[in-house]
Amino acid sequence: MLRSEGREHASCSMCFQAEPCYRCKDCLGRALYCSGCILATHSLHPLHAIQMWNGNFFESTSLKALGLRVQLGHKPGDPCYNPDRSFDDTFVIIDTAGIHTIALDFCGCEHAPSQFQQLLRFSWFPATTSRPRTAATFRLLEQFHLLSLESKISAYEFYTALSRLVDNTGLVGLKDRYESFLRITREWRHLKMLKRMGRAYDSHGVQATHEGECAVLCPACPHPGKNIPLNFSEIREDKRWIHAQFVAIDANFRLKRKKVSKDSVDPSLSKGWAYFVEETAYKDYLSNRSNIPQEKSTCSSHLAVNRADILRNHGLAATGVGTVDCARHNMKLPSSVGDLQKGEKYCNMDYVFVAAMRHLHSPILNVSYDIACQWSKRFWDRMATFPPHLQLDTKTHVTFFVPKFHLPAHIQACQTRFSFNFIPGVGRTDGEVPERGWANINPAASSTKEMGPGSRRDILDDHFGHWNWKKVTNLRNSLREKLRHSIPKRAELQDALEQLEESITADHASKLAEWRQQVSEWEDDRSRPNPYEHKGGTLTMAAVRLELAKEDASDLLQGIKANVHEDCSMSIFISIGLELEELQRRLKRDKAEKGLHATDTQETRLIERSSSLQRRIDGWVKLQQLLLPMITAERTKQVAEMDSMASPPELFDLMLPSKVIANLPCDEKTLRIEWRLRLAQAHDALNSLRSNLRAQSYIFKFKDQNLRGQGANTRAQNTLKAIKARIDTAANKYNEARSALENLAPPLNETSWSSTLHPLLARDIRGMSDLLWGETEGTRKISWIWSMCGAVYDSTDEAGALEDIRIEWCKARARTNRWAEEVELLLEEMRRTIAFFEWEAARWNTQAAEFSCNDPLVLEGYHAYALRQASLRHALAASCRTSWSDMIASAAPLV
Known part of the structure; x- marks a missing residue:
């Protein structure tokens, strides 16, 4: 590297006579030239970076300083040669090698085109059409265009890098052409879009372009007259579901402005x-509905619904964007993006939706939206408020879904009514495609949020078009991989369903036929009873205590049982014991967290709580001696073996039946009472665990997106610490309840409970969206605590057991059908x-044949481009046929 700082040749590498003083940084090798030879070799390379030997080292110079002039149009020696030198020779060219000042001569003959046309024909894009003094090379614009789409680099960063290629010291004083560069790149993006969409071939001109006409369409989606029959009635009725249009709606609040x-x-x-x-019509529609309040959610507390009217938008013209995507292939639809002014309001999302639906013509529409359960309410009423040309055809069969994640x-x-897993005709669609696309576009938010409204929309349009084109060219691989995975999965699940049906038929043949009819009726009409839902209610401690209290009262009235204690039945006694266990857990946790330097106030509170708990335990032990006398001897034995006063109350052994059942006999009625309470306690603990995990996830997200500074983050960490303590408490409570159930199950002959209440491992205690190490979104499995069904109250109940079997069969049938549909789709x-294709x-062939022009050079260019595009589509079609032929042959329907 140091050797290259000096001269490597004693004479000019071209004429071999003059002293070499110049070299080119962009040419191949390290050849040295004299001034005459360097100009001769670079007459066609006027933008190369030249260095000159000053006697001690090489320093930067330019071909312009050596006398090189760039001539556009007619060259010296042509009969029409007439250079136009009516301005100074400081023309700035922005190129991949940097920013250069050159001496430029336009052609000034009688028939010369305008200056900006001369530049364009030289593959230099001018900054203006009126006496341009700045231009960028096509090669540079292609490079920046692709870099900005792939890496999301901003124009400022790119231009700054180009400047530093020429001068990394700040001593040269380059001419600032940043604003010109912005204008050039914006016009370049726009013209490339029009060119690729064939708008130059329209005899009515570019202004005849319709809304959405420049969007890259999804080839795999149904387009009547293009890849499916124009008349939908020509398609077999039992196969029309295959041609349904799948769309996914979502909002992105990163793309602010x-x-x-x-x-x-x-x-x-x-x-x-x-x-x-189109912005004008969009804002006119919104202005007429700005005062309509957002309807509140009747499902979970969806912030997108409940806070749409109150989200802060200080300093923002747009809080984000709402979009509609192809839900099967992850492409933006034409006219499918609109700015949000204040949250995810229905009026915004409605307009974006109907604007996109104008370009789709399938009478079957499957719509995925994360708040579809709320948005679908009064859907057709809201559609009626749109102008006639935007209204959705009322004959369209619309099915609403919530994305799987x-x-x-x-x-x-909602989890069954709006599930992709249970509704027929959707294959393995998950509805989550917008979320996958946000990862690609979000890095552009840092630069687009500072732009004006038009610039931002044009830039984002360009990014969405690039995303769609990448998806189009990758369909050959993506569809093949999906089919390769789906074919064996279809066969695997078909075999599993047949095995399950064989086992059911052995004992409940008539039930299986009944279940088939029930699930088919629900699929045809979802207002009928849902076969995927448990008919039993939610199990809670409060509900079980109420039921036990009613049983005690009934027994007393009928004289079946008399209480040993007038104020306390066995169910009340065990319920109090479970409460004491909870108090012991909390006191033990708080003592462990008090630290080495607890204040006097903190110490006092802990001592008071400890004394209070000890008094309650003493009273409870006295009741235990009356109600469970067989335990008294065991407790007396323990007291004799160790000093009871040395044991703090949080460590006192309450000796509930589940703890002593291995050594002491207990009647079945007492065990059954604790069993029911422990079962409810386990479910209560899981409810608390899920609630706190949701809160933890929300605070993590809120903290990352909104909190800055040490004070705010410290307060958030304290809140998270408190939530983590509640999560640990709920987990410990569940584990103790489950341990008690394991002890109680054998004498009570309980077996089915463990299929619902699984062991709670550390990896199970996570939020719905949390991934385990090594998992991806495609392989992720939700922890069982989020997907469990309600526990069967009494496993001896045949109806309850049959209900579990029915639901499992319905789900197995749905899984099998969805994979079979996926292969067909x-x-x-x-x-x-x-x-x-x-x-x-x-x-494109038609456009090439029909276009006419008086200028043969223009005509040839138009024909060449159209035929090249036609050839590209033929090549894409041929590549798909070759890639898919073997997979299609192996996808024969299952018998």
Whole structure:
């Protein structure tokens, strides 16, 4: 590296005579040239970086300083040569090698095109059409365009890097052309979009472009007249579900925009031609509904619904964007993006939805939305408020879903009614595709939030188009991989279902037929009883205590049983024992957390609580001597063996029946009472555990997104510490309850409870969205604490056991059907993709044939581009056929 700082040749590498004083940093090798030869070799490379030997070291110079002038149009020696030198020679060119000042001569002959046209024909993009003095090379613009789409680099960062390529010291004083560069890149993006969509071939001009016409379409989705019959009635009725349109709605609050500029100053170039809705009509609609309050959620407390009217938007013109995506292939739909002004309000999302649906023509629509259970209410009433050209056809069959990952956060009724797993005709669609796309676009938020409204919409349109195109070119691989995975899964689940049905048929053949009819009726009409839901209520401690109290009262009235103690029955006694256990756990936890330097007040409170607990335990032990006399001897034996006064109350052994059953006899009635209370205690502990885990997840997210500074983060950490203590307490409570159930189960002949109440391991105590080490979103499994059903109250109840079997059979049937549907859907999507590519190829061939122009050079360029695009589509179709042929052959339907 140091050797290259000096000269390696004694004479010019070209003429071999003059002293070499110049070298080029961009040319291959380290050849040295004299001034005449360096100009001769670089007449076609005017933007190369030149260095000059000053006698001691190489320093930067330029070809312009050596006398090189760039001539556009006619060159010296041409009969029409007439250079236009009516301005100074300080033309700035932005290139991949840096920012250069050159001496430029335009052609000044009689028939010369305008200056900006001369630059364009030289592959230099001018900053203006009126006497341009700055331009960027096409090569640079291609490079920056792709870099910004892939790495989300901002124009400022890229331009600064180019400046430092030329001068990394700040001593040269380069001309600042940053604003010109911004204008050039924005126009470049827009023109590339129009070119790729074939808008130059429209005889009515670019202004005839319709809304959404410049969006990259999904080839695998149904497009009437392009890849499916134009008349939907031509498709077999039992196969129409295959041609349903799957869409997913979501909002992104990362893509904010500050109150910078306005539409009148910075309008969009595309005017709603791609993914953003047309802004004027959108805002007119919103202004008429700004005072309509948001309907509150009747499901879980969805912030997107309940806080849409009160979310803060200080200093923001847009708090985010709402979008509609293709739910099967993760592509943005035409006219499917709109700014949100204040949260995820229905009026915003409704408009974006209907604007996107104008471009879809399938009479079957499957809509996924994380708040679909609320948004679907009064859906058709809200559709009626739109102008006729935006209204959804009332004959459209719309089915609403909640994405699979979001579904566990909803109430139990929503988890079956809006589930992709149970409703037929959807395959293995999960509805989560918008979430996967946000990871790609979110890094652009840091630069787009500072932009004016039009610039931001144009930039995001460009990013969405690039995302769609990458998905289109990857369909060959993505659909193949999905089918490769689905075919064996379909067979595997089909075998599992048949084995399950064989075991059911052996004992309940008539029931199986009844269940088939019930689930089929629910699939046809979801207002009928849901076969996937337990008919029993939720098990809680309060409910069990109430039932035990009613049983005690009934026994007393009938004279079946007399209480040993007038104020305390056996059920009350054991309930109090469980309460004492809880108090012991809390006191033990608080003593462990008091630290080495507890204050006098803290010490006093702990002593008072300890004394109070000791008094309650003493009273309870006296009742125990009356109600469970067989335990008295065992306790007396323990007291004799150790000093009871040395044992603090939080460590006192209460000796409940579940703890002594191995050594002492207990009547079945007493054991059954504790069993029922312990069962409810376990469920209460899980409810508390889930509630605190949800709170912990929310605070983590809120802290990461909103809190800055040591004070705010310290307060958040204290809150999280308190929640973590409650999580640990709930987990300990569950483990103790389950341990008691394990002791009580054998003498009571209870067996089915353990299939619901599993051992609680450390990896099970996590939020719904938390991943274990090595898991990905595609392989993630929710902890069993979020997916468990209610415990069967009495395992000896045949109806309860049959209900569990019915629900398991329904789910196994649904899994099998969904995988079978997935294979059918994928095969159809492959066919549609190939058909769409062929349709696009035919469209480009037609445009090439129909376009006419008087200028033969322009005509040849138009024809060449259209034919190249047609050839590309034919190649994509051929590649898909070759890649999929073996998989399609192996996907024969199961008999």
